[in-house]
Amino acid sequence: MRVRRGTGNRPLAALGAVLLSASLALAGCGAGGSDDAKSAGKADKNAAAAPQGGAAKDTASRPGDDGARKPSAKQAIPPASRVIRTAELTLDVPDVGKALAAGRAAAVEAGGYVGDETTERDERGHVVSHVVLRVPEATYDSVLARLSGTGELLGRKAKAQDVTDQVVDVESRITTQRSSVARVRELMDRAGQLSEVVTLEGELSRRQADLDALLAQQASLKDRTSLATITLGLTASGPVKESDGGGPGVLDAVTGGWHVFVTALRWLVMALGAVAPFAGVLAVGYAVWRWGVRPRMPRRSAPALAADASSEKRSGTG
Numbered sequence: 001m002r003v004r005r006g007t008g009n010r011p012l013a014a015l016g017a018v019l020l021s022a023s024l025a026l027a028g029c030g031a032g033g034s035d036d037a038k039s040a041g042k043a044d045k046n047a048a049a050a051p052q053g054g055a056a057k058d059t060a061s062r063p064g065d066d067g068a069r070k071p072s073a074k075q076a077i078p079p080a081s082r083v084i085r086t087a088e089l090t091l092d093v094p095d096v097g098k099a100l101a102a103g104r105a106a107a108v109e110a111g112g113y114v115g116d117e118t119t120e121r122d123e124r125g126h127v128v129s130h131v132v133l134r135v136p137e138a139t140y141d142s143v144l145a146r147l148s149g150t151g152e153l154l155g156r157k158a159k160a161q162d163v164t165d166q167v168v169d170v171e172s173r174i175t176t177q178r179s180s181v182a183r184v185r186e187l188m189d190r191a192g193q194l195s196e197v198v199t200l201e202g203e204l205s206r207r208q209a210d211l212d213a214l215l216a217q218q219a220s221l222k223d224r225t226s227l228a229t230i231t232l233g234l235t236a237s238g239p240v241k242e243s244d245g246g247g248p249g250v251l252d253a254v255t256g257g258w259h260v261f262v263t264a265l266r267w268l269v270m271a272l273g274a275v276a277p278f279a280g281v282l283a284v285g286y287a288v289w290r291w292g293v294r295p296r297m298p299r300r301s302a303p304a305l306a307a308d309a310s311s312e313k314r315s316g317t318g
Contacts, residue, residue, distance in 0.1 A: 080164075081162060081164045082162070082163050082164045082166075082167045082221070082225040083137070083160050083161065083162050083163070083164075083225060084160070084161040084163055084224045084225055084228075085137060085140050085158070085159070085160050085161075085228040085229070086158070086159045086161075086228065086229045086230075086231075087140075087144055087156070087157065087158040087159070087228070087229070087230045087231070088155070088156070088157040088158075088230075088231045088233070089144065089147055089148065089153075089155075089156055089230060089231070089232050089233065090153075090154040090155040090156070090233040090235070091147070091148070091150060091151035091152060091153060091154060091232070091233065091234055091235070092151050092152040092154050092235055092236070092237055093150060093151035093152075093234050093235070093236055094151070094236060095236060096119070096127045096128075096129050096234045096235070096236045099150050099151055099234050100117075100119075100129050100131060100234060102147075102150055103131060103133060103147055103150070103232050103234075104131070104133075106133075106143050106146050106147060107133040107134070107135055107143065107230075110135045110136060110139040110142070110143050111135070111136050111139065112133060112134045112135035112136060112139075112143075112227060113133075113134055114131060114132070114133060114134075115131070115132035115133065115134055115229075116130075116131070116132045117129070117130070117131040117132070118130045118131075122235075126235060126236060126237055127235070127236050128233070128234070128235045129233070129234045129235075130231065130232070130233050130234075131231075131232050131234075132229065132230070132231050132232075133229070133230040133231075133232060134227045134228070134229055134230075135227065135228055135230065136226065136227060136228070137225070137226060137227065137228050140228040140230075143230065144158075144230060147230070147232060151234070154233075154235075155233075163221060163224075163225065166221065167218075167221050167225070170214055170217055170218050170221065171218065173214055174211065174214045174215065174218060177207060177210055177211040177214060178211060180207050181204065181207050181208055181211055184200055184203055184204045184207060185204065187200055188200045188201070188204065
């Protein structure tokens with residue numbers, strides 16, 4: 001029986017030893033795996049920290065990056081507004097000449113200039129003047145207020161047109177068109193055949209013409225947005241003098257008589273001018289007969305003249 005017990009416990013002991021070694025092996029593997037995982041996690045953390053540290057060092061070593069980012073922030077700012085300002089001002093002033101001189105001085109002192117100017121009289125004899133003033137946009141309001149105080153306001157019209165989008169669009173198209181012209185020039189430099197050169201020259205001429213048109217449009221927009229336009233109208237109406245009863249007065253009669261006299265004198269002078277050639281011919285003929293022909297004619301004696309006279313008397317009495 002003892003032998004059997006000893007032999008019966010040996011397999012159990014062997015099985016327990018196997019299970020224990022297996023558990024220890026599993027525990028060792030688990031510990032190794034956890035250590036590996038920890039080491040791998042540390043390595044990952046170090047790897048992640050290394051780029052961050054490098055980026056931080058790079059950022060710290062490159063202070064210009066903040067400055068490089070600032071322009072991008074500035075580019076996000078919308079462009080300044082471009083506005084075309086025009087105004088029409090009509091005033092009744094005591095003296096058109098003085099008011100016109102004051103308007104010119106206001107434009108020049110503001111840094112602008114005087115454009116078109118027209119001065120005339122209306123059907124009632126009142127002096128009317130129109131002048132175009134170009135002044136900087138910054139002084140537009142002050143100049144307009146200064147002009148409004150020179151006389152009685154008869155009419156005022158102001159207009160502001162925002163052309164910011166148009167200005168930006170033209171600038172963008174100019175940049176694109178310049179790049180296009182540059183590309184065509186490069187292709188012309190590389191062209192080897194005459195037909196290619198001719199085709200590229202035609203394309204270059206067309207694109208250059210489009211570019212010139214855009215540049216002219218840009219210059220016009222710049223002029224109209226930088227200088228405001230004020231059209232000033234001046235008139236000196238004053239009271240209209242009317243005659244008594246609406247009929248002609250003494251002054252009208254004198255004026256009418258003077259016009260009649262001047263007209264009659266004009267016609268008389270014209271008549272004398274028409275007769276002058278004939279009178280001149282007659283005067284020359286008389287002078288020739290009086291001093292050229294008559295002295296050469298034979299003169300009759302006094303007895304003959306007396307006989308002729310007596311014979312005439314006899315014939316008369318008979």
